[in-house]
Amino acid sequence: MGPARKKMKLSEDRAKAVTAEAETEQFANGLEAVPNDEEQKKKQFQERRSLFVRSLAATVTTDDLTELFSQSYPLKHAIAVLDPATKQCKGYGFVTFADAEDAQRAIEEFDGSTLQGRKIRVEIAESRQRDMNSEVSGHKKSIPSGAVAEAKAAREQRKRETQRPPKLIIRNLPWSIKEPEQLALLFRSYGKVKHATVPKKQPGLMAGFGFVVMRGRMNAEKAMEGVNGKEVDGRTLAVDWAVEKDTWQGLQTGAQAEESDDGEDKDAVLEEEGSDESEENDEEDMTDDDHDGGVDIEPAARTTNPNVNNNTLFIRNLPFTVSDESLEDHFSSHFGPVRYARIVLDQATERPKGTGFVCFRKESDADACLKGAPRPRKVDDAKASKKEAAVAVAHSILQNDDSDPTGRYTLEGRILQISRAVDRSEAARITAANAASRFNRDKDKRRLYLLSEGTISTDSPLYQKLSPSEVMMREASAKQRKMLIQTNPSLHISLTRLSVRNIPRSVTSKDLKALAREAVVGFATDVKAGTRQKLSKEELARGGDEMKEAESERRRKGVGVVKQAKIVFETHGGSKVEESTGAGRSRGYGFIEYYTHRSALMGLRWLNGHAIDYRAQENKGKESKEDLLDKKKRLIVEFAIENAQVVNRRTESQSKARERPAAAYQGGNPRAGNKSTDNAPGFNQTRNGQGTRKRKREREGDGKVKGNGKVQQRDQVPSAVGPKDEKLAKRQQIIAKKRIQRRERKNGEKA
Secondary structure (H helix, E strand, O other): OOOOOOOOOOOOOOOOOOOHHHHHHHHHHHHHHHHHHHHHHHHHHHHOOEEEEEOOOOOOOHHHHHHHHOOOOOEEEEEEEEOOOOOOEEEEEEEEEOOHHHHHHHHHHHOOOEEOOEEOEEEEOOOOOOOOOOEEOOEEOOOOOHHHHHHHHHHHHHHHHHHOOOEEEEEOOOOOOOOHHHHHHOOHHHOOEEEEEOOEEEOOEEOOEEEEEEOOHHHHHHHHHHHOOOEEOOEEOEEEEOOOHHHHHHHHHOOOOOOOOHHHHHHHHHHHHHHOOOHHHHHHHOOHHHHHOOOOOHHHHHOOOOOHHHHEEEEEOOOOOOOHHHHHHHHHHHOOOEEEEEEEEOOOOOOEEEEEEEEEOOHHHHHHHHHOOOOOOOOOOOOOOHHHHHHHHOOOOOOOHHHOOOOOOEEOOEEOEEEEOOOHHHHHHHHHHHHHHHHHHHHHHHOHHHOOOOOOOOOOHHHHOOOHHHHHHHHHHHHHHHHHHHHOOOEEEEEEEEEEEOOOOOOOHHHHHHHHHHHHHHHHHHHHHOOOOOOOHHHHOOOOHHHHHHHHHHHHHOOOOEEEEEEEEEOOOOOEEOHHHOOOEEEEEEEEEEOOHHHHHHHHHHHOOOEEOOOOOOOOOOOOHHHHHHOOEEOEEEEEEEEHHHHHHHHHHHHHHHHHHHHHHHOOOOOOOOOOOOOOOOEEEOOOOOEEEOOHHHOOOOOEEOOOOOEEEOOOOOOOOOHHHHHHHHHHHHHHHHHHHHHHHHHHHHO
16 A cells, blocks of 8 residues: 555635644544444445346346245345336346345345346345445545535536437427337438437337437537428427436426335336446436326326225226316316326227226215216116117117216216226226136137037047047047137037037938937946046036926937937938938938937047947948948047027027917917818827827828838829829829839949
């Protein structure tokens, strides 16, 4: 250490000087005090609980930082400093622990660790030294007088202005200037533009101003003279020098009515520490308050007033043309002083969502406004029809003007719906609950949960038994069904109807029905043997009262669990044909309809992947390749997709068909206009007096029936048949004869 230098210490009145002897003695005392001061600073350094985290990735958020450090130690606060323009992390953040020892351990544990692919650095956060009495090597800095301090500050200010590149702020920018490159083009003719910035309030929402940093103050002055007042896309630009952040914040302090608490002040200090590392981001810092003027009303939620939520109301059914100012004017003129009014914007479209918030200065005004607000009409009458109930709760542009006779709750012709506002956490919970409710409602309405029934997982033993062609068929079926459901909202999945594919062509509808009955019994047998899991309570409860009524009806009729089984047949030309004609062949798919969802689910799980290793009919002669493959096919069974409109029309026609005979019989005319009912062929009277029509081939003397159930010819026509019916019967006889002749010719050619 070199020898001590003589140092003159000036008092405030500049009267005395310190002698060399006094200086030497003071320096000696200072040397003794240095170790103690260093120990004290080291102790204070160790007691700090805030850590500075740097080298963060641009995608890191505050939640990511909190999640990383809270895994090991309790946190008091964590923040990742974001760029106001890009909403991305600036590369650093701060973490405050509840205990200083935890902070020291966190440095050892997390320094050099990896977060989102980046190795982070963790160290103690050092606050900025702003006091004039700070000590360096045991010597206290002198306290200058007011004039000296002002002169020094002015010199430093001029020095900073000359050293730093000149920065301009451009206000009243048109919405057509969205990128920094577009803004820089306006200034390149006056000199080199180092960089330009166009801040945004929200993604896609322009703030209306920008910043340009140029090289050389003379170039900046020329640019300010040339661009200031220039009209661009109907907007007159205003160019001025960009002031420092501290100066701008000082001007804004008088306009701010709310104060931050101590914790928020500490956070602000930490943010300022980080922001000093990059001088190029000062212009983004100046836009912080501009962001607060958007949709986000977080400053109101941070206020120390515990009753702020009681003063805030949530407004629905707002006109899309309303603004913050018009909303505030409306409520302040009708209900009382308003602290603020905000409309909510859709982040995707950047347009009003039709909702907003109004915060009153007095809670009594908010209560009075809420108390007198019109309520939506509800249908309380139990006898009201479904149509009336739907109209009462459905959203409509038509509204009842009588609900707001005073007109205070009507804005631009729309009646407002008002409710008490909730905090952010409760609003998020309600939004999630409503979304889940709507999803479950729509999902249950179309029964989309049945879409995955019939899918065989790749790790299942049954999947290994499938042939490559069957795997491709199943994958194509899953994609097709998903696309149909997504593109057509009228389609839904049936609870009781199954779609069966990959059926051998030799299987008939009768065989399929027998197989469907066997599936229910086989499922119950497997459950009893413990080889298959039984149906859950949720699965048994599906369908509700509708399934219970269907089961009761089935038991009352004394029929089996299978309502219908049908194989789709086609002609050689590819058009559909009824199986009863015997003129076509199977398409390889069909449908099974059970009476209840319970039976359908049991049948699906037993039939799906079931191998059909038999044929219903034995063919003579050499077996073809197709016949051999029939023995190895495994069924693809899924719940059938139906069109809701078609199902409704079919249900209505069936109900009308059942009601018509009963209504006609009760009126004393069973045939409802047919005078020859009693003499009509095939119409018999039952014991209870109701008429039933039998099939023609069951009537005695109606015609000859072959063993396969087809009518060969009719020997006579009943006398009660009219001329038109007789002509139609002769035509059918001719067609039947031609079919028989055609079939005989084919059999002769094959022989």
